[in-house]
Amino acid sequence: MTQSLEQFIYLDNAATTWPKPTAVTEAMADFMAHSAGSPARGSHRLALAAGRAISGCRSEVATFLGAKDPSRLVFTLNTTDSLNLAIKGILKPGDHVVTSSIEHNSVTRPLHALGNRMGITTDYVPVSVDGYLDPEDFRRMTTPKTRLFVLSHASNVTGAVMPVAEVGRIARSLGIPLLVDGAQTVGLLPTNLDDWPVDLLAFPGHKSLLGPPGTGGLYVSSDIDLDTVREGGTGTQSELQDQPSRCPERHESGTPNTVGLAGLRAGVSYLRREGLDRVYQHEMKLAGRLAEGLKLLGPRVRLYLPRPELHGAPIVLFNIKDADPGQVSFALDRSYGVASRGGLHCAPSTHRVLGTISQGGAVRFSPGVFTTEEQVDGAVRAVWDLAKQI
Ligand SMILES: Cc1ncc(COP(=O)(O)O)c(C=O)c1O
Known part of the structure; x- marks a missing residue:
């Protein structure tokens, strides 16, 4: 039996990447030693340093994804958290959704739960055994009640890549937002949100972007108005009962995973250098x-x-x-x-x-x-x- 991790052959990177670049663990240790205040809360040096670390990470990731406006990037715990925010933030009782037959439970379970809770109905575009999906099926399954398309960019089971750009063009022509699950592709395949017909992109920080566990994000295009799924302290507009309307703080209540985001920033810069x-x-x-x-x-x-x-x-x-x-x-x-x-x-x-x-x-x-x-x-x-x- 092999005991030592030195000899370990790690072939589970689709779940989470391991090991991380040394720069990631170093950045996290450095953050804990010098910057671990509560960001956007207080004016002392550690709070400001933490705020700079988060905005630095936001800019780094936004640039990497080709998103012009970093404020449209919401940090989350992981892809699942991002998908829940997108799905639950957009759908209203009685809406209809079109997705595919190869989605992860982090798409199908929220949709199923909303089916039980508020009568959301879902249709599944078939994907063949060898990975083919006909984008036109999304159009064919659209009804007057369709409010959202959801599609994985790549299957986490087979590695088959789905035609998100084509589905996105169909979605745009119908005026329906497309939510892409980028769990298996962000940090692997080029993503240019600026000219991609995608309105919402959920992604992990801890897979191909090489950040630590507990990091992820949701890109929300400026045309999309998402309801909150969590309200609370943001460190801004604290006098209001209402949640601030501005992105990203609208969706980022509570103390964020600052140390994780310091690591994520280092992971993304490593990837850009490589x-x-x-x-x-x-x-x-x-x-x-x-x-x-x-x-x-x-x-x-x-x-x-x-x-x-x-x-x-x-x-x-x-x-x-x-x-x-x-x-x-x-x-x-x-x-x-x-x-x-x-x-x-x-x-x-x-x-x-x-x-x-x-x-x-x-x-x-x-x-x-x-x-x-x-x-x-x-x-x-x-x-x-x-x-x-x-
Ligand atoms: C396609 C797909 N979607 C969603 C997820 C959930 O990702 P996370 O663990 O970041 O929540 C995964 C995880 O493996 C995945 O492969």
Whole structure:
């Protein structure tokens, strides 16, 4: 059994990236030592330093996303928090939503809850087993009550990339806002909010942007007026009973995750220095190497790959014969020191599409910026060895 993390092969970057660049942990330690006051609350030096750290992070992330106005960027806890804010902030009783059949529970559960609570209805555009979605289906499923389109930019189960720009153009032509779940793509694929037909973008700080857990954001275009889902102290307009109307403080009540945002800023600058394209090519090359390596293992290993032209996120999904994917993932960790994610990946509908639901899902490998070819080859050898015993 491998005990040391030095030898550990971490292939669960689609859940959260690990390790983080040293600059991220250094920035967080520095923030705690020199800047950890309460931002926008008080005028002493630590409060001001914390305020500068947050606005610095907001500008850094906004520039990275191509958002002209940083004030339209709301910091949240994670993608789930952002999706909840967007979905619950926009929908009213009786509204209708169109989304896809490969969404994460962080989209489908809020929609389901609102269905029970206030009669929201949802239709699901089908995605084929090899990752194809016809953007025109969004138009076809629109009704006079449709108030929102929601679409993942990439499946967290297969890495298939969805046609968000085309769906966004259809949404614009119909006057319906599009909410994109960028959990698997922000920090990986170029995002230019300035000329992307996207009104709301939910994203994590802790995945490809290389920030720490507990960070995320929601971009809200200036045409969208979101209701609050949480009210409270913002440090501004405190004399009013009403929540301030200005973004971002309208949606950022309470003391924020300042130390996390200091780390996120360092993660984004690391990514900018390294070059998004270079990092992307590295991760996709490793995903290709994993897929090729697993294919060589023959019929013992079943791969679930999207069409090559749609395979845009570095995710490789497989099963070893009919073995339980949770047990395979457990054995990979305990016996070989390989971290994977087994099960349904919080996206049961995608596993329904793939036909893997009755097996309990599948095993997911997802390389990251610090993964090496040797590690990928080590993971393939581990699967090979395990497959011989099953
Ligand atoms: C497609 C997708 N949406 C949403 C989420 C939720 O992300 P978070 O953990 O940042 O809330 C994930 C997490 O893996 C995801 O892959």
